[in-house]
Amino acid sequence: MKTKIATLFLLFFCLFGTQAYPYWIWNPKTGTLVNPKYEVKPTPKDQFEFAKSFIAEKKYPEAKRELKKLLKAYPKSFEASESQYLLGKIEETLGNPYEAYQAYQKVIDKYPFSERIQEINELEYNIGEKFMLGEKRKALGMVLPVENPAVEIFSKVIENSTYGPLAPKAQYKLALVLKSLLRYYESEEAFNKVISNYPTSEWADAAKFQIAAVRAATSRGPQYDQGAAGEAKQKFEDFVREHPDAILSKEAEKNIELLNEKEAESSYNIARFYEKQKQINAAQVYYQNVIDNYPNSNWAAKALSKMQALEKKK
Secondary structure, eight states, X not given: OHHHXXXXXXXHHHHHOTTTSSOOEEETTTTEEEOGGGOOOSSHHHHHHHHHHHHHTTOHHXXXXXXXXXXXXXXXXXXXXXXXXXXXXXXXXXXXXXXXXXXXXXXXXXXXXXXXXXXXXXXXXXXXXXXXXXXXXXXXXXXXXXXXXXXXXXXXXXXXXXXXXXXXXXXXXXXXXXXXXXXXXXXXXXXHHHHHHOTTSTTHHHHHHHHHHHHXXXXXXXXXXXXXXXXXXXXXXXXXXHOTTSHHHHHHHHHHHHHHXXXXXXXXHHHHHHHXXXXXXXXXXXXXXXXXXXXXXXXXXXXXXXXXXXXXXX
16 A cells, blocks of 8 residues: 555656656655655765865855755754854855854854864954954845944854953954944943953053043034043043053044144133123133133134233223
8 A cells, every 4th residue: 555655656746746856766764755855964974074075166055055954964963063164164255244153153152162162253253353344245135133243243252252362352343343333332331341351451551542532522422512521631641641652642642632622612612602792701711711721722812812802892
């Protein structure tokens, strides 16, 4: 009876199934019809070598298919972790950095004892840097989970090895990306973690400078924030005092000049307001503040001219 049923099935697939399935064969061990395309090799090693043969021929879709078959059939084998790793390498080769990162991360999540953990962390970090520097995702019809994948990737690199060699650098780069996205409060928090978690790293001092830069950026919002500007200037001055020979100190000094210019402009505008309100004494106080505290600013000469004009009116 079984032989008759098998014969009928075989006849059916020969007549109607040839387009959907290239060929089917009878497996006497299982007593079923099978398509070799979906069969897995008898051992994970055989399947792995079979998958790699497609990589050698640059037949990446076929290689991905065979690697995924191995992962499904032999999920706890050594070859499974290597297959997941190779899926990431293939995605990188194909120019799909985000998919590569996702594939690599699965190695860490599913095979935490893999000998490739450190290598994979470095690969993920490099992908994060590509996105940080403007790597554009291929138009694959998929929506990225964040505005810049570097945020997610650097966060994972830190999570994968909180006190590993890449962690301080990844923490600093994460903060820089957040700053570039104008997420200033998150950025400052991330820079503070560089200082608190990795105080002896080469990135700690740079993080101090960046915190001042974030405060300065905050002060340049839609409305001038005098308090934020003052805090930013103080932090820049502290940085210059603590690191007088650092390359960033020159930039810090430029930022101090810009903040002084902004403070002088603010004080000058307040003086102008009082002058228009006919409150001459109050106006003179603010003009004098510009002259005394910001003598090198572009507003000092204007304030002096205003003071002289007001004196003549008395």
